[in-house]
Amino acid sequence: MAAGLWVALSALRVLLLLLCVEPWAEGGKVLVVPMEGSHWLSMRKAVQELQARGHQTVVLAPEVNVHIKGEDFFTLKTYAIPYTQEEFEDIFLRQSHLIFESEHFLKTFLKTIIILQNVSAFYQRSCASLLYNKDLIRYLNDSSFDVVLTDPVYPCGTVLAEYLSVPAVYFLRYIPCELDFEGAQCPNPSSYIPRLLTRNSDHMTFLQRVRNMLYLLVPQYICSIFFAPFASLASELFQREVSVVDIFSYGSVWLFRGDFVMDYPRPVMPNMVFIGGINCAHRKPLSQVCIDALTQSVFQMEHIF
Secondary structure: OHHHHHHHHHHHHHHHHHHHHOHHHOOOEEEEEOOOOHHHHHHHHHHHHHHHOOOEEEEEEEOOOOOOOOOOOOEEEEEOOOOOHHHHHHHHHHHHHHHHOOOOHHHHHHHHHHHHHHHHHHHHHHHHHHHOOHHHHHHHHHHOOOEEEEOOOOOHHHHHHHHHOOOEEEEEOOOOOOHHHHHOOOOOOOOOOOOOOOOOOOOOOHHHHHHHHHHOHHHHHHHHHHHHHHHHHHHHHHOOOOOHHHHHOOEEEEEEOOOOOOOOOOOOOOOEEEOOOOOOOOOOOOOHHHHHHHHHHHHHHHHHO
């Protein structure tokens, strides 16, 4: 009798062990839709950590890019876009430098608008190449991903997630025109939350509050130029009217690369999580040249807005 009980308990232990190592305990399948440049460099560490924790990650990127290259901790899936490497580098490397030339703020502003239109057109056409690639979409559907990890500043990942009927997790710093507040339906009182680059504190005078409210008009105009083409693309894809806010509101979880040490406190929603410092795993001091360039860039951006 005792021997039979011992055998039964041993069998139960083996069964529990199998339950832990069989598919019930496997990691998820994550589709990563990054944005080129520093956005990807920040996200790369998170993708590496996902792989280390047992998740399968597939990174989706255009064939023409600068930083998004294949590595051993993810599977890279590329798609063709109607741009050459030279055209890509002209838009992102050479034209972007023109914003920081020392000119009258009005000229700088107009130049910024033109560059943003060019960048938006590039991303919109790149996104269309992805969404209308039947073979690639069939592969993504057959892969049965559990979640799409994307930077919503490039909203193509959000549109793709909704098209695949897969939850979207956002990985971002912020959206300058505060579409993150609108997309997450988060309170955003102008009398309480200082806008980016206004130099206001969270204790504002009446005139500072007025300026805080009016300031948002310029970033909203700029964002309408950049994001409107994606709303048109989504409307065409889903055969219904889709606004920019509708696109951002699809996100299930918002992971913000910030915290309330660096940023002023703000209202948050339950699905908004602050993960400040996650992209600083490999820190090294900035050179004086970099510090001077950043200072000049911030000064010029303040004059634009």
